[in-house]
Amino acid sequence: MSTDFRGVIPPVVTPLTETGEFDRDSYKRLIDKLVDAGVSGLFVLGSSGEVVFSTDARRREIIAAAVEFAAGRVPVMVGCIDTETLRVIEHAKVAQELGADAIVVTAPFYALQGLEEIERHFRMVKQAVDLPLFAYDIPVCVHTKLPGSLLVKLGTEGVLAGVKDSSGDDVAFRFLCQDNEKAGHPLTILTGHEVVVDGAYLSGADGCVPGLGNVDPVGYVKQWQAYQAGDWETVRSEQDRLAELMRIVFAPEDIQGFGAGVGSFKTALMVQGVFASNTMPAPVRTLEGETVDRIADILRATGVLD
Amino acid sequence: MSTDFRGVIPPVVTPLTETGEFDRDSYKRLIDKLVDAGVSGLFVLGSSGEVVFSTDARRREIIAAAVEFAAGRVPVMVGCIDTETLRVIEHAKVAQELGADAIVVTAPFYALQGLEEIERHFRMVKQAVDLPLFAYDIPVCVHTKLPGSLLVKLGTEGVLAGVKDSSGDDVAFRFLCQDNEKAGHPLTILTGHEVVVDGAYLSGADGCVPGLGNVDPVGYVKQWQAYQAGDWETVRSEQDRLAELMRIVFAPEDIQGFGAGVGSFKTALMVQGVFASNTMPAPVRTLEGETVDRIADILRATGVLD
């Protein structure tokens, strides 16, 4: 098992039963599907893995199941997402205890703070556990953009092993990749923007963490292999197809944000027969009716469903 | 003990020892000081009570101590602040178990959502516990502004008992107070903006939750009593003095946000002899040196310290 964390590492979506329990059977089917498609790792309890909706007990269930079902075939990265340092460290210790291969941590959120606190935060988390630490740059949730200079500094010092970039800032991403290269490539840099992975590869990304990869892992693995082979036309054409597939997130007409994004991924997995249900965590409404039909239509049109 | 939650209800600051443990002795001194000054209640585990920095075990310690030290003299409101509904409900049940008189809850945060989810969130929390529920409107932390129409609707239906407004939007606050009045005043509306409590009283606020009230509860109680007596000149002059006192938050020159605000409150309480230390929770730096001197100077200039 390689633990360089390069390649396609989907943020695994969490299946729930209709009554809101964790659905282990569906989770096993999803993980097998991803590993069989050739992904390089699994990222559980990310934003689309509904980490912030999950109680601590639920988080334990998910981590344990992911480690069990991955069964050493690919590494498991665990999102330890919480408001501040001491709470994050508690999650990180649980992840380590349950067998995580790496942890993924955002900047603190809710309380207003500056870069000094963010830097100290990552240093304290790293000191608390003996696992590779990835910084999760997701300003749309955390409301802070992690500066490239801080990331490369913490990479060079061995605090950070990598970055999961969901910043939506492709200009900063280009500079981050360049700065990381000049520093000797201490950071493994992964993009979370499933619609423009091809551009991220041009910028020098080491891999991707596409939420849509739950639905079509084969496509992202094919794209990754084309990138490794220097076959840019395939990188691009595969991206164009995946961008069409991504339009499932526009199928819901009256739900925004997480409910539309993760809701459509779960619905696609249900339509594909991987998930038994597309149930969403409270207080989010589950997609139904014509929205499900529209999603199935897009799956068919992009060759993901027969 | 009145539980109408009107008047001055400070968001109680949490004392830490120099090694970061919860300092019960200092907490008892602060609560006694506040109750002796005539406050109408205590709000523990608010934003300035460092709720998001506190582990679940720490939150339990603080709630238990607050209930013990309040000793039935004034009601204890408990902030149950977490990212999403199921996590909030866990905190709410702990608060109820430990003797809270009311809970205070924000909209969900981190994941992107709409008003539909927010409304369902408050309804689910209310159903889960048998305590008055206050909505905490603090967009600077939560990044959503709670619409007045939703608040009054949930008040009228008995879901919400009140609102703690830290929205910074005095125009919306005026309309909220008017709408609440027209609906029969179902909501108890408290302002969190310690510098313009007088304006909030003109708009019809039922009380205030001033972080600065930790430092000078007597001033805010005097102002409240003047408001009840229709003595606007005292309401105003007391506010002017308190606004001068609030300038302690500008004393730190190189720390932003929470570290400057709560840091200066803790430092003032240390200078006043109430807290044994002004230690801040990780990853925030503790104020020291000339900053402490500047804060002491302001306390003296505004008559809070001899």
Place this chain on the structure above:
Amino acid sequence: MSTDFRGVIPPVVTPLTETGEFDRDSYKRLIDKLVDAGVSGLFVLGSSGEVVFSTDARRREIIAAAVEFAAGRVPVMVGCIDTETLRVIEHAKVAQELGADAIVVTAPFYALQGLEEIERHFRMVKQAVDLPLFAYDIPVCVHTKLPGSLLVKLGTEGVLAGVKDSSGDDVAFRFLCQDNEKAGHPLTILTGHEVVVDGAYLSGADGCVPGLGNVDPVGYVKQWQAYQAGDWETVRSEQDRLAELMRIVFAPEDIQGFGAGVGSFKTALMVQGVFASNTMPAPVRTLEGETVDRIADILRATGVLD
């Protein structure tokens, strides 16, 4: 004629004919109505005076008419709103040539800049014309909040004569008033938030610039006089009535921002018989149908229309 710019100074709304021409007759009626009500001055070409919608020729027409119709009874302040310094200076010179008594200028907008450029901007405008200069703090349009420290500094040096605050930040407003007082009151500070003028008076405002004052100048003048007399109950009750009247801006159901706000003011003036038409400048849609009826209903309910 007093030119201390204290008291009620409405931002005068601009009447258009149905074909979009400037309607001098309606403008004369409005200005006479305002002066007769006892306002202390007129602010023309403010945000609600549709300055940014008006060509340079139209701006000249409006200034000339305002000076002519004011006829020395009250001073005329002119908004010189444009993107950058040299363009603003051109407008300022026109205003001076046409007889303005003061000019009102925002920070630069569109291009991204810092405080250094903003400070130099105000200094250059002041040097270019021999008129009192008011800073217009309106971050919702300009996307910069003017810091109180800069405003008081420029006031003390004689660059600024005053501030029109539409910042929506009542906490900063309190500190600005205090800092101005400590500096010897160099700035005349006016609030633009018509719904919370009472709170601004408690904070020490020298007057108000209420868009709603076009519709009910008598109310704002009555409130101002009560404030001068220390009669806070009248200040407050008048504000409550005016806040009810302000709900005309919520009457339009499918238009946002400027179209709803200024649209409802123009519609009210049409219903009152002051304006011949409520025509809006391109590309904004003019209010019609049931929206007009709802506005008339609110005018009647608040005693502004018989």
Place this chain on the structure above:
Amino acid sequence: MSTDFRGVIPPVVTPLTETGEFDRDSYKRLIDKLVDAGVSGLFVLGSSGEVVFSTDARRREIIAAAVEFAAGRVPVMVGCIDTETLRVIEHAKVAQELGADAIVVTAPFYALQGLEEIERHFRMVKQAVDLPLFAYDIPVCVHTKLPGSLLVKLGTEGVLAGVKDSSGDDVAFRFLCQDNEKAGHPLTILTGHEVVVDGAYLSGADGCVPGLGNVDPVGYVKQWQAYQAGDWETVRSEQDRLAELMRIVFAPEDIQGFGAGVGSFKTALMVQGVFASNTMPAPVRTLEGETVDRIADILRATGVLD
């Protein structure tokens, strides 16, 4: 002369003399340099062409000079940037009168408005002049993101000829290019983000409008030709070099935004001997001293200066 507006179309920077006059000689040298390098067109009076800093008379000077110096070799696109429709139309008529080949227009700004007004705005501008109309999507200045669906609709109806995208939203850009393709490619889509032009080409961009293209037009033309030839390795390696060159905008240590960006472009052109001076428009400070040296060092390191 091709007027399909595909390829490299730099937003031409405006040279000023040390006293702030328009420097025709330097402008001629720059335009000759750009045309000689093989650019497909010139975009004058864009954001980096200091359009919002320029008076109407200055704008005329710049347009006339650009048309004169281009001399029919390449088309001239003119930015008609102002707050609202009627003001924009005045600029558009001037541009047409002076010989522009296309105009570029943003959404209205300053006043708060919705999509309905934006759509009507573009329709009115198109009706007023007989020139190809490009929408300029630059939310960092205008504070509105133009939705792809509106752009494609206006393209299909013949209102818009194209889009200059400076939105910083590469995900939306991908979807825009796809939607445009499905609609029969009515819009010519150009990216303004000089650091990630390669990614934009993967997404299907028809060209670029790189501010940095003033400094190194040869590089961008070489990249464009490689893209046309399907040589992605050259597209990418040239982009990497240009991203290194772009670091001139980080050379200024105490100036932000426009002053740093356009300031560094002008300084590079001065160092290259194209501009006689790097003077900035008021109120922006001109770069000097070690900043100039740092910029020259970067030019040498990236092969742009010997």
